[in-house]
Amino acid sequence: MLMYNLKDIFDISILQEIQDRFCESTGFSAVTVDYTGRPITRYSNFSSFCKLVRKNEKHLQLCHRSDAYGGIEAVRKGESHIYICHAGLVDMAVPIVLNGQYLGAIMAGQVKMKENELSELDNIMEFTKGILEDEEIRKAYEDIPVVTREKVVAAAKLMYVVSNYIVEKGAISLMQEKLSSKNRELIEEIKARENLEKALKDSEMKALQLQIKPHFMFNVLDNIASLAMIENAERTRELVYLFAEIMRYIVKNADKIVKVNEEIDEIEKYLKIQAIRFGGKINYNIDIDENIKDIGIPSMIIQPFVENSVIHGIEKKEGNGSIEVLGYSFEENIIFEVRDDGVGMTKHRLKEVMESFEAKTIVGKSTGLGIANVNKRIMYTYGSEYKVSIKSSPNIGTTVIIKIPRIFT
Template sequence: MIEFNRSFHLTEVIEIEFLQEIQDRFSEATGQAAIVVDYQGKTLTRHSNYTRFCNELRKDPEMCRICEKSDAHGGIEAVRLQHPYIYRCHMGLVEVIVPIMVNGQYLGGIMTGQVLVEEEALEKLEQIIKPKINIEDNKELSEMYSLVKRVSLQKVQASAMLLFTIANYIAEKGAVNIVKQQLNEKSLKLMEEMKVRADLENLLKETELKLLHSQINPHFIFNTLNTISHQALLEGATKTQEIICVFAELLRSTLRNMGKIFTLREELNYIRNYLFIKEKHLRDRLTIIMDIDEACLNNEIPVFTLQPLVENALIHGIEPKEEGGTLTIKAKQENSFIRLSVIDTGVGMPKDTVDELIRLKSQYYKHIKPKGVGLSNVISRLQHHYGSKFKWNIKSAPDKGTEITLFLPKRQTKVVD
């Protein structure tokens, strides 16, 4: 059995159009007037089969006020009884309030009736408010009153119970469907969170494995690079020897800092070495601009936060462009965050790739890894590291370039004199 731990509005559990359909069909079948109101007494549907007498009476503001007062009292009684309440209005017509309930909560009601019953039965019904006028003094009203439909009290009771049973069954089913939908959404969210956790655990295992592989005999790698560097120097290839030395420093930094926390200063030093190599390759096709607020340099960030973005900007943005382009790296303080931007004037990204990356902001799509874009891995690591405090943006247009901005919480490293 489903337990309800929330409140509902009548329009949540039953569509207004469906309520109108039930009301109209009921009114046609019984000849009784009907209208649906919410828990505040506000009408939700159009009147069905209202009598000429009631319509005419309500044109008078004072009479309309008394009618509404009578209706309100009937509604209170129906809520108290949690059952259809049959009574006489101030003009003596029989009316019924059919409450619509879900788990004891009053959502609204169906007001029906505007009929007359046999005289002996009429006397048994409570008249909430006494009449303020004598209709016999008003010939037109008196004639309209004489046209009011007459039915047996038993029929009024039976039709009220039928309406009560149908309306409350539909409302209960609607509420159950809402709760089931919410439970399904929670289950889906839980499954997504479990998937994200599993992906992160797999990523951690893969990273650890890569770390182990990278540490296999690093002395052999550096000895080999040293040999190549000396050979280049002997052959007079000083530029080649310089590139090899910078590459060795890059590799040494990579092996030494896998999985650690960098300062922004260290990350930028690493990037400068990387860009030194790329400048040799791209020659005059690459312009580099570094706009760095020195107040940000001691801020701690996960290792390789910017490097993959810089690499993407060069390989996928600037290199494919015949005339090359400009790479700009910015770092600014903004309140409790540092704002890091990597901007290129390269070929830009297709709209579908940008849309797929933007979907990473959603809890339900954080496990998605767009193919060929290192940004997704950076975003996943930063989301895992900073949680909801991490924010990011991407702007890209074909032939215009790409701008990626990261907002990281400020975490300063203590500087030792």
């Protein structure tokens, strides 16, 4: 059986980025550990108490052991595990499992809960006696905030969705390596052009979708982190729930055909996040004909253009702006339009964007990468005659038109 290692499978810098953004948006501490409880990322937002405790080599080893036990219990349960660590704090462990192998866990928490809520939690290890005898450590412990069980559970659910995304990314990476090896064998042994082209096309499809998802995820995390800095997290919790639902949708429906109404529901959640973030600067309207809501389309082919309207259309505009998402039947096709009255594009910039659709490699802003990938996915799914078209004028706005055949039901 092939044994995997976290550092060999995943980009640690991306793990660190996800971990840091999670802590910024929730206020929790976090670290990613291997199956032995040893950290493979830097500590994010660690409390003064835990930093002081881990300066003692004996206590550090107990922390590693506590993290290891927490991760093992989480993988045994098949879900996030919330527990009390050896130092008396509430932690959560989210397992990272690839192809049935437990690789490690994302550990988060370092908070306190009310006494009446602690009775529901397990003590992962026996409490370390004498840990609070040091005055500096005791004071740091007293400074740790008390949070509600609801907030801890919500954060655990969010991190579980993120963990699934990480595992999916690693699985796709492994699959691409296998496909690449298979393609070389086909070229050398049988020169079967038709089979080779199909394998390459499938591999590229997954790579394009993989590029879209972290791009979208990091933008949403930026929004949550920004809002968390300026308010006391009452609305932020709503944003976290919305974001968790979006991430579940992405993980669940990667490479799948979904119903139009499912795709539109996720777009509405994204626009709701942006409307809260900008405090009324963005208005939006979604109008989808009833007769197409149950028709199947590839997931995530509309959202990148909505995101583009927000970031490059309305956000850069002085004053308020609006976004409209339309969907309707036309002859044997379905048409989706994403309209905004933002800053628009010059003819030169519009030409650059359209030319990027044809390029084999895309150089430029991440949003350009996302929309060019959608165009390629549509062509791969439906044929080269189906492409995205864009109309735009400076200071007037931009309209994106997506045309696909009405073939999936």
